[in-house]
Amino acid sequence: MGETAILTTFGATLFALLNPLGMLPVFMGYTEGLGPGVQRWLALFVALTVLGLILVFLLAGTSIIDFFGITLDSFRLAGGILLLSIGIRIVTAEPGKAAKDLVAMTELGAVAEAKSVYRRIVVPFAMPLLVGPGVIANLILHAGQARAIKSDTLLIGMVLVSVGICALTFVILLAGRLLRRLLGDVGLSIMTRVLGLLVASIGMQFVVTGVTNVIVQSIAPQVLKLH
Structure with missing residues (x-):
């Protein structure tokens, strides 16, 4: 698989696993009643947090599994x-209800009020609802793939793709009200299920690749002994 194909798969998988469209109802629930300025700052804080988490696991995740002696397969x-x-x-879940744990309105400025709301929702919204176990596994697997073929260019490309995906996440959260009006609840539900199907397909591909590698690594030594 070429580097371009790997980057395309990485970007599609990361976006599908983050699933910002599926998280829109939750974000809208948290920001309901807040001013537009507060919503913009809150979306920015969440997107930057997600980017920071992604970069940590992308750049250090392989070292973590090496430390614990876990093979990539x-x-x-x-x-x-x-x-x-x-x-x-x-794919099979019922549409989630928006969260209603809202912060009382105050006379704080937009940034200060956004920070107040952010401290309350960073867990669980940024992690694990956006950056969950699936995202972490995906980051470690693709980073390991880049290191396996010794391609610093590919790893840098993954960092740039991650920045782009987080920027897109910011735009989606920022345009939550508009997207909901355009797509409607049914449209958001359909989009979420399409992303879920993509995640399931990629997961199955990981399983097939892992099983194939394990079988090849087990059989190859026996074949060499016969010769």
Whole structure:
């Protein structure tokens, strides 16, 4: 698989797993009643937090699994099963109700009020609702793939793609009200399920690749002994 194809798969998987469209009802629930300025700052804070988490796991995730002595194929199998289960859950789940734990309105400025709301929703909204186990597994797997082929260019490309995906997440959260008016609840539900199907398919591909690698690595030594 070429680097362009890997980057395309990485970007599509990351966007599908973050699922900012599916999280729109939750974000809109948290920001209902807040001013436009507060909503903009809050969307920016969430997007920057998501980017920071992604970069940590993308750049250091492989070192973490090496420290614990986990092989990439073992992690690929576990991550694939996890992605498959998450995808199935996204496709079959009932549409989530927006959260109603709202912060009381105050006379604070937009930035200060956004910080107040952010402290209350960063967990669980930024993590684990956006950056969940599936995202972490996906980041570690793709970073390991870049290091396996010793391509710094590919790793830098993944960082740039991550920045772009987080920027898109910011735009989606910022335009939540407009997107909901355009797509409607049914449209958002359909989009969420399409993303879930993509996640399940990629998870199955991880499982197939992991099983294939394990079988090849087990059979190859036996074949060499016969010769």
